Amino acid sequence: MLKRLIWLSMDFPKATIGLVLLATLLFGIQFPKIHIDTDPENMLPVDQADRVLYNRAKQDFGINDLIVLGITDEAGMFRPDPLARVARVVDRLLGLKGVITADVISLTTSDDVRSKGGLLEVRPLMQAVPDDAAEIAALRAAIADNPLFSDKLASADGTALAVYIPIERKDQAARIGGELRAILDEELDSQQDYHLAGLPIAEDSFGIEMFSQMAIVSPASGGVLFLLLWFVFRKFTLVLPVMGVAMLTVVWGMGLLIGMGYTVHIMSSMIPVFLMPIAVLDSVHILSDFYDRYPRLGDRRAALRESIEELYTPMLYTSLTSAAGFASLLLADIPPVQVFGAFVAIGILAALLLTLTLVPASIMLIKEERLQRAIGALDHEGGRLGAVLRGFGGFAFGRAVPVALISALVLGLGFWGVSRTVVNDNPVAWFPESHDIRIADRVMNRQFGGTYMAYLLIQGDAEGAMKRPEVMRYIEKLQRVLESDPEVGKTSSLADVIKQVNYVVHDADPQSRQLPGETDELAQYLFLYETAGDAGDLDNFVDYDYRTANIWVQMRAGDNREMARVVALIDDQLRVEPPPPGIQVEWSGLTYINKVWQDEMVVGMMNAVLGGFLAVFAMMLLLFRSPVLALLSMLPLVFAITLSYGLAAFVGKEYDMPMAVCSALTLGLSIDFAIHFIQRYRLNLSRLGGDLAATNGVVFGETARAIARNAWVIAVGFSPMMFSPLGPYKTVGVFFALLMLFSGLTALGLLPGLLKLTHGRLWRQQPATA
Template identity: 30%
Template sequence: MKKWISFVLDRPWVVIAFVLVITAVTASFLPRLIFDASIDAMIPADDPVLIDLREVSEDFGSQELFFVAIQSDDIFSPSTLKKIFELADELATIQGVTDVQSPFNVEMVESSFFGIEIRPMTFSLPQKPEEIAQFKEDILSSPYAGRLATSDGRGAALLLDVDGKSSERNIVINEIEEIVNRYRGPEDIHIVGDAYILNYTEKAMKQDLRNLVPFVIILITLVLYFTFRSLLGVVIPLVTVGASLIWTVGIMSWYGIAVSMISMVMPVILVTLGIASSIHILNKYQESLAEGLSKREALEQTFDIITSPVVMAALTTAAGFASLITAFVHPIREFGVLTALGVLVAMGLSLSLIPALLILFKEPQVRRNDSDEKETILTRMLDGITKWAVVHPRRLTVIVLVVVLTFAFGATRLTLESNIVNYFGESSPVKKGTRVIEEIFGGSMQVSVVVDTGEEDGLKDPQVLEEILVIQEYLNSWDTINHATSIADVIRELNQALWDGDPEFYAIPDSREGIAQQLLLFTMQGGTALDELVSYDYSRALITAQMKTLDAKTMSDVINQVDEFLANRYGNSELEVRLLGTPKVMLRLMNRYVQTQVSSLVSSSIAVGIIVALLMKSIALGLLSLVPLLFTVVLNFGIMGYAGLPLDAVTSIIASLAIGIGVDYAIHYISRYRLELAEKGSVEKALRATGISAGRGIVYNAFALIIGFLVLVFSHFRAISVFGVLISATMIVSSLAALLVIPLLLNYFAKRKRTV
């Protein structure tokens, strides 16, 4: 490595030119960056749950709900009815909106001279009192009551079909949003649905990146300036981290990897982490200059001492991120690999670009013996912490054990979350709209049951239709599931209409022939929408219902109990019955978050331990470096448990990050301790010298990381904000653990070795 540093110091412009060329090439790919926040992207394409959902979507149409909900004191007032009518008409004109189902145009089945008549709920906009009264009676006595209009008059809904295959889907959603905005007031109008949430999420992600990355750069700039109080200490780290970020994101764009809800935090993480090695390098450089060395000598000494810990820190941090390759969730794997790559790129630039720039710049002014008051206070604090750890080991051990046990208990209260709606704050339009749909219409997610008879025209069997009604009644028995509908409802409506509307005949006919004739009559009279309820050969039926947004445990209980009911009733029958839908996908994700957490924790701990052991040529030191990290992980889960913060797609990566990032402190501390011990010969003197020298770098480093990660608090997403707070908390804990637990253990093993 000495030869490499000598090469860089002798030919700095060669290194700088190479970095500029690579930066320019990778930057050219940045305009091709794409975004994808869909839940489908979270799960492998060959997962059975996703395959089932995809097959049903092909047979019966999209299983996504897209609501435009109108909230008013009285939706049956003339002005509100007019607004709903005109809004529906205008939305229908948008290219890409294939259908708009409104309270006015839904099909109504009536008795007639020819048996039945199928007509719209109303042929014209009702404005006169008698017209409104008739319309209200018709819609509230129809199967659409509660779905498109509520009996209390507080809400009406438009159900939209948005072309899912259109490459311009976001443009369609933006047009819908623009039209809806014009119609708002005095009525509240909300847009709810998977497509809208996806569109809003992607826009919020882009806005976050535009705002948060410059913000973190500004804050890091301030931290660097107050740390080194020189232009050199600000420019060089920022140039280095900027180049590494461009390289990483450019490679991401080159490979066509989309920015996800998880990987959107990568730029902030890379900027923040990239500063860390720069701080350690510049801190040591200033120390060397303070010893009276020339610029060249100071740089040679700096990189002779700092290269090993910088490489170890980068490799272990990269290993922590790379451990996420074991994750079930695809975007988490991409995030892990890309961030690991970014860390390694930053390491390479730290050991090439930084010395190349430092040799060209005039060395900064360094105060040798007249450090300012803040430095004196920090030095005394660090020395006091180390001295306390060495002098009172038993007291510190008891405190550490009590803290670990307390937070370990809190970890048992950890919950899960996979609903993207809950990633937003209460004030976001996504959360507001969802809450309205939940309160007024009974649910914002669609859950479906597929009934497969296995034979053509199997659905024309009265017994099969009766079983479909049993499933509907069971679904509707849940407070959290509403408006279960199926082909059986259409058959009952037709049968009642054929008997002059007699309520007694709102039932399934007794014979196959009767059912077949009614379906034929329905089609001949212009009835539509059967394609969304049955397959073309009448072998399969779809039961759909609206489900409320629930917390993870409640949703898991509901889904599992519905699955159990279907398995018990139809497990040994000729009918194949399956539950599917977005809630089922979410449940799948929640289970995988736990697997991701466990696998990444184990793999990152093993990888980090092995890397440290190999580089330090000591198994004991490899294990020692993990102790404060496991302490940090326990505290992280404990905080989440006590605070009621769930384990989700974003927070599930924190533990691996804490291990990968937090080990840097242990590495720098142990590396410096070994040098000080070789020089001073006394364990206590070496620890106290290490506590001051390495401790200063750890404090500056941790402060920069904390400030950088706290920027995420300002994200549009509650999940990202929580991530920022938690990862900042882990940095506080891991730095304190390095300053307290590491000297405690080093002193303990040194005493034990002397005793033996």
């Protein structure tokens, strides 16, 4: 059926191109319906347990994702003018759309507990801007004297103040940040500097910048790819259909995704980057073979037909195996990863269809005379590349044993490197060191208790559970355990509020800053605080019926491994000293959620790649009808994965989300070379009567040149990604090059010797049909 379609495209080239363009138009008109989602949290299903708990915690405690604003002045912030400027900034930001004004934490909006005339008074820290040294000293002392505010609202040296800005939705963070910067530029003078930190603004900004970079990097990669193809084949009319296949594949894949109503997430935004190189692989094989055959036959139709007849089976299987590899991502329980894998797989099959129709149709529209002039004058022995490859092939074939031993040693080093892999990620680290967000992260986490928010939920089984003294003492102990970790800068809880009330009502006696031992006394302090202040002053720390409490955990680092270490620290404490009866302890918060989805993604991608590996191996068994040949065909994939990730570990690159995504890329690219090499090897071996040396010489003609061209074109063609300021693009660009290097070297340098060593004993010589 598919072959019939190929011959029809050659018989009716104009109609074929017209139908392809019409289909492309139908897919293209779907693009205005695009819906973009830049929230990494949506990596998790909406009903995932940790995500459900986090959403419930937001409702129960009135907590929301935070933008942390820091304002610094080397001369000191505790002066009338800087304090007045901060007050105006806070007043104006309260009017920004999307800011939850009631929960903004700042000098002017946060309540302090004080004693006045023997009564408890709860009022804003800074009701009015102080205008003399005594008032300023009193303000600074009040901050330092309240554990809820020290290292949170002001730095210890007094050169920085912080404002914690809760927002309704994370996808508003970048917009709110932009509007806030405009306010700050107006209100602050040249002495003050400001920084915006926190995971929400980092994640939202990254999503926006990633889509912007996509608009730059993709065309740049496409342009370089076009120039390289022209350099290889030296005729624009032959290169244009190859680029057309790549571009139209992207339009078809993304158009179908959007048209079916799927959201374009951070993962699916990278589909074009993955499809373009895979889409050109088969086209390069067709052109390489056509260039060799056409001068001999002098008839484009005959040359095309012979090329496609010989290449049809390896192209079909490379496409099917690559599609199966990406489709295996459906095994990952991460919706955006599933969408990514499914539509890359669909795009690969679309690329095969376009390659087998658009490329032949385009060639059929080129006049014979022009083809004669363009191709007939070329060196069909491959020039310098051909000479190098023939020498390389002879060496690999003639030194089979030492090459195999050295390869085994190198593979062992790769496995050793993989064993040293450290799994870790932090969305802030996806930006370059010089980016405002990275600078803000460094400055803010040095000056304050931490901008990475996590929450430790203490859940009781009955109303009023948090009014039990033993529960409060347990919360206090958990805080001390947490603060023993170097990356936990500060914790805050209901226990701190109660201790501060006790301290104040006893005339600031340091001995009184402790939790009361009796239930009645504890309840009395809570009553005093609630009646003296606003009804919602305790919302962030305890729910309405005192069933569940919340410990705010501010961390100075948001790396997965830092969060994991803190989680393990609490787990150890829970084992050593279980909570009081009826109490459960669970983690939540954005920093913890990031750890959860990244962990699930790493595990999910590993499982998916393993599933894809097995699926590809099964297809190799079907294609080659030989377990040994199937195993040999998997070697480029094995070497590419092992050496790429082993090298990354040796140079200190941690296994993060971009690297997890790249693991799927190996399935799409590495298997191509092995299939073409082994299938063409078998075909020529049959034609040459089983002469291995002669077969090796033939395969290291056009077949080896096509493999080398593909590796070179893709590795260099996507090098512009390495110059992107965003870490994930750099990672993908480097991995394109490494995968091409390792899989190409394995196919051309190791397989000849292994085929020689195993022939006649472990796999049967048998005629291979196209």
